[in-house]
Amino acid sequence: MQQITVNVKPQYLKDQSDPGQDQYVFAYTVTLHNSGSIPARLLTRHWIITDADGKTQEVRGPGVVGEHPHLAPGESYEYTSGAILPTPVGSMMGSYQMQDDDGTLFNAVIPAFTLSAEVMFH
Numbered sequence: 001m002q003q004i005t006v007n008v009k010p011q012y013l014k015d016q017s018d019p020g021q022d023q024y025v026f027a028y029t030v031t032l033h034n035s036g037s038i039p040a041r042l043l044t045r046h047w048i049i050t051d052a053d054g055k056t057q058e059v060r061g062p063g064v065v066g067e068h069p070h071l072a073p074g075e076s077y078e079y080t081s082g083a084i085l086p087t088p089v090g091s092m093m094g095s096y097q098m099q100d101d102d103g104t105l106f107n108a109v110i111p112a113f114t115l116s117a118e119v120m121f122h
Contacts, residue, residue, distance in 0.1 A: 002100050003036035004071070004108035008092075012117045013082070019117070022086040026115045029080045030064070032096070032108065034071035040100040041070040042077075047094040047110070052087035064096075088117035 009029045016025040034040060047059040062068070069077040083092065093112035099105050 001036045002038055002040060002098070002104070002106050003034070004040060004096070004098055005033045005035050006096070006108055006110045007031045007033070008110065008113045010092075010113055010115050012115070014117070017117065019088065024085045024088050024090075024115075024117045025082060026085065026117075027080055027082045028092070028113070028115075029078060030110075031076055031078045032069065032071060033076040034073050037073050038100040038102065039070060039072045040098045040106075042068055042096050042108075043099055043105075044097040045094065046097070047092055049083055049085070049090065049092050051085045051090040055086075059094075083115065085115060090115045 011027045013025040013027055017023055044062055045064055049057045065079045065081060071077055091112055091114050094110040095107040097105060098108050
């Protein structure tokens, strides 16, 4: 059985952000865990990034951080990446296209998570 669970921990990078220029920088650490019974490789990523104004940006591409991790049952893989938004709050969600060792393609869902700068307005 194929089962990849995805966990994401977002973080606001205040030092790299410039609210005066509408630039809010976030990092997010993703952990993929193969809780199924078949090894699988991550082929591509698809992100949907939405800012507080409702503008959506889609990002598609091969692998993650230049890698195509292969996870045996019980194995996990963690990486950190980032996103820049024009608003202090937004959200991300998406999926990874995976291929198990039998050649079957399937999607691992990335649950929606919130990006928040927790900016204090004076």
